[in-house]
Amino acid sequence: MEEKILASWIGIALYMILVIYVGVKYYAKIKSISDFVVAGRSLGFWVAWGTILATWFCSGTSLGGAQMTYLFGMRGVIMDPIASALAVILFGLFFVAKLRKLKYITVADFFRYRYGPEMEIASAIVQILGYIGWLGGLLLAYSIVFQILLGWEREPGLYLATIITIFYTTLGGMFAVALLDFIRVFIFWVAMWFGLYFAFAYVGGAGALVSKLSPDDFSILPGSGYEYLGYVGLFGLLYYIASWINQPLGSISCQDLVQRGLSAKDEKTSSRAAIAAGVSYWIIGLTGGALYGLIAKVLFPVLDQPEMAMPMVVMYTAPAWVFALFVVGLLATIMSSADSAALIPPSMFVRNILPYIKSVSEEKAVQIMRIIVVVGTLGALWIALYLPSIYFLTQMAWYMMMFVQAIPFIMGIYWKKANRIGAITQAVFNVAMWIVLGLYFYGQTGDVWAAFYMPGPIVMPLGLVVFVVTSLLTQHKSPPKELVELPA
Numbered sequence: 001m002e003e004k005i006l007a008s009w010i011g012i013a014l015y016m017i018l019v020i021y022v023g024v025k026y027y028a029k030i031k032s033i034s035d036f037v038v039a040g041r042s043l044g045f046w047v048a049w050g051t052i053l054a055t056w057f058c059s060g061t062s063l064g065g066a067q068m069t070y071l072f073g074m075r076g077v078i079m080d081p082i083a084s085a086l087a088v089i090l091f092g093l094f095f096v097a098k099l100r101k102l103k104y105i106t107v108a109d110f111f112r113y114r115y116g117p118e119m120e121i122a123s124a125i126v127q128i129l130g131y132i133g134w135l136g137g138l139l140l141a142y143s144i145v146f147q148i149l150l151g152w153e154r155e156p157g158l159y160l161a162t163i164i165t166i167f168y169t170t171l172g173g174m175f176a177v178a179l180l181d182f183i184r185v186f187i188f189w190v191a192m193w194f195g196l197y198f199a200f201a202y203v204g205g206a207g208a209l210v211s212k213l214s215p216d217d218f219s220i221l222p223g224s225g226y227e228y229l230g231y232v233g234l235f236g237l238l239y240y241i242a243s244w245i246n247q248p249l250g251s252i253s254c255q256d257l258v259q260r261g262l263s264a265k266d267e268k269t270s271s272r273a274a275i276a277a278g279v280s281y282w283i284i285g286l287t288g289g290a291l292y293g294l295i296a297k298v299l300f301p302v303l304d305q306p307e308m309a310m311p312m313v314v315m316y317t318a319p320a321w322v323f324a325l326f327v328v329g330l331l332a333t334i335m336s337s338a339d340s341a342a343l344i345p346p347s348m349f350v351r352n353i354l355p356y357i358k359s360v361s362e363e364k365a366v367q368i369m370r371i372i373v374v375v376g377t378l379g380a381l382w383i384a385l386y387l388p389s390i391y392f393l394t395q396m397a398w399y400m401m402m403f404v405q406a407i408p409f410i411m412g413i414y415w416k417k418a419n420r421i422g423a424i425t426q427a428v429f430n431v432a433m434w435i436v437l438g439l440y441f442y443g444q445t446g447d448v449w450a451a452f453y454m455p456g457p458i459v460m461p462l463g464l465v466v467f468v469v470t471s472l473l474t475q476h477k478s479p480p481k482e483l484v485e486l487p488a
Contacts (some may be wrong), residue, residue, distance in 0.1 A: 004150065004315070007324035014231075015187075015328050016164070048264040050186075050271035053280050055256055055340045056088060057081075057188070057288070063141065065289025066310035070296050070303065072229055073217035079243040081285025082220065085278045086419055087247040092274025095252060096261035098413055100256060100270040102485045107258040108352035111405065113484050114412040115423045117356065122427060124352040124403050127255050128345040130398055132376050135341035136383030139165070141334050143384070145327070155385070162381045165338045166374050188329035192288040194322045195314045199295050202317040212298045234443065240452035244322050249460065250402030253409035255348060256340040317395065341380070346372035399452055403430035403459065413483070421478045422471030430463040 043051070060080050068076030104110055108127070112120035132365055139161045146184075203209050216223070225232045228240040264270035289310065296309035299316065303309060314326045322440030346369035356361065361367065407430075408423035434455050442451035472478075 004320040004323040007320045008327040011324040011328040012331065015332065023300055035102055041274075043263045043265060043269075045264075045273050046267050048260065048269060049276050049280070051263070052088065052257070052260040052274055052277035054285070054333065055260060056084060056281050057284055060459055061285050062188075062289045062292075062330060062333060063144075063307055063310055064094075065285060065309055065366075066293035066296060066313075067307045069217075069290045069293030070306045070309040071293075073084060073213075073294075074290065075223075075228060076293075077286070078240075081281055081289065083244050083247040084251065084287060085281040087251040088278030088281060089275055089467050090248055090278075091252045091261065092271050092278060093258055095413060096258075096264075096274050096482075097267035097271040099258060100262055100264060100267045101279060102483060104258075104262060106348055106351045107253050107255050107405075107409070108348055110253075110412065111408065111423075112352065112481075114418070114481055115408060115420045116481070119405070119408060119420070119423050120352050121356070122424075123253075124348040126400055126404050128348050128376075129190065131255070131341045131344045132380050133383060134398075135165075135380035138334055138338040138341060139377075140384040142331070142338070145311075145330055145334065158381060158384055161338070162377055164335070165342050166377050170239045187325070187332050188288065188468045191322065191325040191329035192284065195318050195326050196287065196291065198318040198322060199292070199313050203295060203298055207294060209298060213294060217294060217297070231445070231450065235441075235450065238454040238457050239450060241457040245460065246399065246402065246453065246458060249400055249406040249410075253405050254398075254401060255344045256337075259340070259344065259347070292397065342373050343379050345376040346370070362443070366404055398457065399434070400431065402456070403427070403434050403463070407460070407464055411464075411467060416482075417471055417475060417480055418467070419471045419474060419478045419480045420469045421474040425470045426463045426467035429466045430459050433462065 026142075029210070038378030053338075061084070065077050065081060089200075099107075099110065102110075106124075108120045108123040111155075113122045139158050142161030143154045146152035146160070147154050200206060200209065221231075222228050222236060222240050226236040226240065228236040228243075231239050256302060261270045261274055264273055292310040292313050295314050296303065296306075299313060300309070303312070311326070311330070314323055349372055350365050350369050354365070354368070397420045404427045407426055408418065412423070437455035438451040441454045442448065445451065
């Protein structure tokens, strides 16, 4: 074990040298908000594909995916990576090229020009809060990796993760983030495939693994009586549907995905990169997370910490050099999401809230963004240190994004009669209904997750009706705005 830990430290040290080098190299290239946020819209296909894929593939997909398949089989990973990959593909097919052509920088830009300042600010605020919460969860994932795999205590791991995230995100902005994301994909893919090779050899091959599992472990359909994740009947069905719609509806207008798409050099590149990333995500997500959980189910029938299913498989079946590569790759995937979460709050604030407070120059705006990276990451550190329910808070924030802006985003692109009053009305209606139904489901189940997700299949169709009816009734009072291209 000491040999594996030493090899991991060497690998981490080499990777951190690369991180520092890239951040310093691209510091001088940051001249404008566009440079800092969307890399000057200069990314080619391979880097754009890599940065979308690496951002989407985070600790929730790897550690969380292995945990969910260990507990529930393939049904446990419907939400992520199965539905998550579908979200990226839909984004590439129907949305990213249109947004890239319009030269937007943040997704809140879309809401400003399509619906007005109210929806722009609402979108920015919801996403700032959501991404700071998400970053807190990612810093906690950093700490768990340091603590379990390298013997660190929780707090030192959090402090180191915070320093690293602030340093290279502040220095290089989206240039550094995108290039490092491109590298991270390959680091983890190599580690994942080598780890699977030794794990399969240890259990006797794929055929032996399948023979030791039940057919139900491979099903993504609801169980008998609409059973899903421990719930049956109507509750099970609602939970199942919610798992399919959360990402395809909630994520297509999230800033991290939109930001990566807008960083591509042209519309065709952005669309192709997103579609390819979605397909790749199915492959890497199911093998780099879910499959490890099934292997752990055979190797460790009773596991006290199912969230450690993936690292335990590698730890007990692979040689030291594979374990070291795995640790570096796992940290890299966490970092690829952490830098996104750190970059988005400042970009949303400076681009979509600050102009209503004060007018500043491009150079001053970049300085403010760098300051907010520090402040936002420190806020995420505080959350990770003192709020043990951070994971639930993060999920609530993502779901709020779906309720607030998914319908106006989709309809605003494909329905010319969508207007400001319709967008605001559905956002208020959706959030209010979500709270009411969430309290009801929590009272019935006592499960925070169930309370978050079960209202979605009920609220979203009603919200769509509210949006359409309100928009049609207020066409004269609030004439729809056309999407306009930003000046170069």
